[in-house]
Amino acid sequence: MKKLFLLLLITLFTVNVHAQIQEAIDRFEFDPDITYDSDIPSPAEFLGYELGEEYTFHHKVMAYFEKLAEVSDKITFQQYAETYEGRSANYAVITSGQNHVNLESIRQKNLKIANDPGSVRVGADPIVVWMSYNVHGNEPSSSEAAMQTAYRLVAGTDNETKEWLSRSVVIIDPMLNPDGRDWYVYWYKSSRANVLNTNAEDLEHDEIWPGGRTNHYWFDLNRDWVWLIHPESQGRINVYQQWMPQVHIDFHEQGFNNNYFTMPGTTPRNHELPEDYEKWADVFGRGAIEEFDKAQVNFETRERFDFFYPGYGSSYPSIMGGIGMLAEQGGHSRGGRAVETNDGYVLTLRQRVFDHYKNGISIVKASVENRERLWDYFKGARSQRTQKGNTKAYILPNNENDYTYDLVNLMLNHNVKVERASDDFNQRNAYSYWDGSSSSRAFKEGDFIIKTNQPAHLFINTIMRRQLEIKDSVMYDMSTWSAPLAYNLDAAWTTSDVGVNTEPVSEMLSHSDEVKNGKATYAYTVNWKQRNAPKALAHLWKHGYKVRAASKGFTKDGHEFSRGSLVILMGRNQHKAESIHSDMKMIAEATNVEITGFNTGRMDEGSDLGSPSNRPIEQPKVALMMDSGFSSYTAGQLWFLFDQWTEFGISRIRSDSFNGLDLNEYDVILMPGGFGLNGVFSENTRERIKAWVRNGGTLIGTESSASWLTKDQSGITPAELYEPEDDKDDSKIDPAAYTKYEDQEDSSGLRRIPGSAFKAMIDNSHPLAFGMPDKMYSLKFSTNALKPNTAFSTVGYYMKDADEVLASGYVSQENKEKAAGMAFAAVHGMGSGNVVFLLDNTQYRMFWVGGARMVQNAVMLMPGF
Numbered sequence: 001m002k003k004l005f006l007l008l009l010i011t012l013f014t015v016n017v018h019a020q021i022q023e024a025i026d027r028f029e030f031d032p033d034i035t036y037d038s039d040i041p042s043p044a045e046f047l048g049y050e051l052g053e054e055y056t057f058h059h060k061v062m063a064y065f066e067k068l069a070e071v072s073d074k075i076t077f078q079q080y081a082e083t084y085e086g087r088s089a090n091y092a093v094i095t096s097g098q099n100h101v102n103l104e105s106i107r108q109k110n111l112k113i114a115n116d117p118g119s120v121r122v123g124a125d126p127i128v129v130w131m132s133y134n135v136h137g138n139e140p141s142s143s144e145a146a147m148q149t150a151y152r153l154v155a156g157t158d159n160e161t162k163e164w165l166s167r168s169v170v171i172i173d174p175m176l177n178p179d180g181r182d183w184y185v186y187w188y189k190s191s192r193a194n195v196l197n198t199n200a201e202d203l204e205h206d207e208i209w210p211g212g213r214t215n216h217y218w219f220d221l222n223r224d225w226v227w228l229i230h231p232e233s234q235g236r237i238n239v240y241q242q243w244m245p246q247v248h249i250d251f252h253e254q255g256f257n258n259n260y261f262t263m264p265g266t267t268p269r270n271h272e273l274p275e276d277y278e279k280w281a282d283v284f285g286r287g288a289i290e291e292f293d294k295a296q297v298n299f300e301t302r303e304r305f306d307f308f309y310p311g312y313g314s315s316y317p318s319i320m321g322g323i324g325m326l327a328e329q330g331g332h333s334r335g336g337r338a339v340e341t342n343d344g345y346v347l348t349l350r351q352r353v354f355d356h357y358k359n360g361i362s363i364v365k366a367s368v369e370n371r372e373r374l375w376d377y378f379k380g381a382r383s384q385r386t387q388k389g390n391t392k393a394y395i396l397p398n399n400e401n402d403y404t405y406d407l408v409n410l411m412l413n414h415n416v417k418v419e420r421a422s423d424d425f426n427q428r429n430a431y432s433y434w435d436g437s438s439s440s441r442a443f444k445e446g447d448f449i450i451k452t453n454q455p456a457h458l459f460i461n462t463i464m465r466r467q468l469e470i471k472d473s474v475m476y477d478m479s480t481w482s483a484p485l486a487y488n489l490d491a492a493w494t495t496s497d498v499g500v501n502t503e504p505v506s507e508m509l510s511h512s513d514e515v516k517n518g519k520a521t522y523a524y525t526v527n528w529k530q531r532n533a534p535k536a537l538a539h540l541w542k543h544g545y546k547v548r549a550a551s552k553g554f555t556k557d558g559h560e561f562s563r564g565s566l567v568i569l570m571g572r573n574q575h576k577a578e579s580i581h582s583d584m585k586m587i588a589e590a591t592n593v594e595i596t597g598f599n600t601g602r603m604d605e606g607s608d609l610g611s612p613s614n615r616p617i618e619q620p621k622v623a624l625m626m627d628s629g630f631s632s633y634t635a636g637q638l639w640f641l642f643d644q645w646t647e648f649g650i651s652r653i654r655s656d657s658f659n660g661l662d663l664n665e666y667d668v669i670l671m672p673g674g675f676g677l678n679g680v681f682s683e684n685t686r687e688r689i690k691a692w693v694r695n696g697g698t699l700i701g702t703e704s705s706a707s708w709l710t711k712d713q714s715g716i717t718p719a720e721l722y723e724p725e726d727d728k729d730d731s732k733i734d735p736a737a738y739t740k741y742e743d744q745e746d747s748s749g750l751r752r753i754p755g756s757a758f759k760a761m762i763d764n765s766h767p768l769a770f771g772m773p774d775k776m777y778s779l780k781f782s783t784n785a786l787k788p789n790t791a792f793s794t795v796g797y798y799m800k801d802a803d804e805v806l807a808s809g810y811v812s813q814e815n816k817e818k819a820a821g822m823a824f825a826a827v828h829g830m831g832s833g834n835v836v837f838l839l840d841n842t843q844y845r846m847f848w849v850g851g852a853r854m855v856q857n858a859v860m861l862m863p864g865f
């Protein structure tokens with residue numbers, strides 16, 4: 001009885017609350033004229049509410065697709081990845097029952113046109129269309145739309161739907177970011193009011209830090225399609241490469257005041273792509289527009305969104321030879337179930353679902369209608385006739401210590417053929433990434449060669465070129481991502497044929513995990529040059545070893561151990577005598593490092609193993625600042641660098657709790673890029689931080705937080721940011737003051753540095769740079785730099801010649817001159833502690849990682865030096 005009463009009460013309120021939503025449901029009926037197979041439940045029947053009334057949890061979205069796969073022979077639904085939080089990422093393959101019977105042969109035939117441009121397809125063959133939803137978790141209408149789209153395709157009984165299914169294989173990934181999406185849905189449900197509140201400022205529309213956009217580690221998965229740092233991306237690209245769709249669309253949302261963005265977008269464009277890409281983007285855009293015009297859905301095209309950066313879901317498919325596209329519905333995090341726009345319109349979740357649904361269906365329709373011409377485009381894009389430039393190959397010297405293997409494995413994951421030289425060879429016209437000069441250069445047996453005469457040439461050239469052509473400097477993302485620069489490799493490209501026999505690389509490379517001279521009697525050592533040496537250090541500490549780090553380095557039997565190399569003396573680890581030999585083997589295997597044993601401490605050159613210059617280093621307690629005031633992206637990268645790559649536990653401290661923190665509990669404080677930090681840290685706290693540094697603390701500021709550590713911002717150190725003397729004559733008017741209003745945005749773009757690669761010199765005799773080469777490409781986003789000064793140690797500075805300083809990307813002449821010779825990595829000693837400045841990001845998106853060792857050194861070694 002009580003239950004019934006409650007049910008009645010709920011129904012009563014639901015009717016009132018949802019009146020507005022009901023209106024939207026009536027206006028945005030998906031397909032009033034279509035009939036459906038009654039054995040197949042609609043999303044509304046399955047979920048118990050109309051799409052747009054509610055947000056659907058991840059497990060329910062998955063369950064709906066599983067239900068479709070259970071009751072229909074037109075759809076399969078399979079897992080491709082498991083997220084960090086244990087959720088399943090799945091993809092649906094939707095096509096006619098007949099095609100499903102022959103699915104494997106259809107897939108093989110499709111791969112054949114991807115890899116052999118000479119092969120043909122006939123009109124009866126299906127085209128492969130891939131639709132991706134909800135890569136940004138707080139752009140949540142799209143997973144709802146994915147359910148309706150799948151339902152229409154699987155259950156629609158009309159002839160048009162049947163025709164589409166026999167002529168296409170539609171792959172639907174309903175949720176690319178399950179963790180972020182569920183984050184949003186849980187948060188939204190916990191914040192919503194009973195009485196529908198369309199005021200965008202209400203709690204219901206005001207998501208808390210860090211928001212559901214990103215994945216578990218606060219990474220933007222829509223920047224990870226190329227770099228594959230996360231399991232979601234790795235699993236997805238694995239399936240993507242098995243299917244190689246001709247058409248791909250990525251569904252997003254933007255601010256709720258914006259109308260729907262549909263193709264085409266704006267410049268800069270990737271000039272590696274075939275010219276016809278623009279034409280096809282327009283054809284698909286107009287397909288959606290036909291639907292929008294009918295339903296009075298407002299939209300925009302061409303003025304915004306470029307597809308230059310290759311790691312988006314809207315650009316990666318294009319460099320794989322397909323037509324990659326973007327859809328941006330207004331709504332986003334603040335959209336809720338309904339929100340009032342700046343012109344008084346009530347935008348409902350129902351409409352957002354409807355708009356994405358209509359666009360998705362129009363994509364399938366246009367793909368089927370144009371399939372033969374789309375195959376021609378696709379084959380052309382993967383054939384040599386669309387290759388631009390005259391680069392014949394990219395060559396990577398085989399270096400086990402740096403990030404070479406990362407790049408080779410990346411190429412293999414994208415189905416790029418990588419070869420290894422069978423002999424030493426001399427290569428004519430080998431161009432240097434450092435300065436662009438060409439020479440005849442000697443390479444060794446085992447060096448890696450990536451030739452461009454293969455179907456993935458668009459991908460290879462886009463990722464490997466030192467500089468892509470840029471015709472417009474105002475861009476949505478970074479201006480360079482050249483992989484040899486990002487990984488700081490001594491690579492080359494050549495315009496001549498490679499004249500050496502090769503063997504293909506057939507499996508993923510992994511670093512040596514050998515223990516050399518096992519059962520050593522005197523000491524074990526880890527060369528700090530190795531990519532994974534910091535991870536080995538974390539494991540050594542975890543297992544209770546007393547470790548020293550070499551401040552000078554040493555050489556024995558022709559092997560040179562860099563500064564920073566780890567020394568585990570048997571004499572100082574007697575408590576481990578029983579297990580040390582087996583532990584070393586275990587640690588080498590767990591961390592992929594080579595460990596070398598010695599039966600004597602007498603080295604051939606440099607310090608002996610027992611030398612006082614091999615300093616004891618103890619495991620530091622580390623506080624990583626996060627939450628308001630700090631960039632969640634950089635905080636996420638730093639957390640990921642230590643938690644995943646280094647397997648070194650650090651504490652993440654909310655900025656709110658910092659003012660009350662007992663600093664003496666920590667040895668290292670690590671600050672991601674931050675904003676308005678004087679408001680976050682009280683003056684009293686700043687004084688306490690200074691005292692803590694003088695007492696031996698290591699304070700590390702990265703990006704804008706490094707700028708904050710200067711005299712004029714926080715006053716924590718006397719270091720100053722470089723500001724060129726203003727030599728302008730005040731009586732004269734700056735011509736820039738007459739910039740036309742319409743040109744002002746472009747002119748501010750010219751003054752920014754949109755993620756460009758600067759050539760930098762590194763002092764690797766300083767502990768901050770132990771184990772690093774003496775040069776690197778630093779990725780710069782701001783114009784900030786320190787003026788070198790004898791009051792601090794300059795560890796990294798940009799090349800002194802302004803004409804030489806830029807390696808890749810866009811920078812104005814004025815900004816080159818401002819940066820040349822300035823410091824971006826420096827250490828300022830205070831009392832017995834240090835303040836470390838890292839003005840450039842050291843591990844951007846975990847692919848621009850040439851500087852990552854600096855932050856590992858700052859955290860793990862610096863407190864002992």
Ligand SMILES: [Zn+2]
Binds near residue numbers: 139
């Ligand atoms: Zn988005």
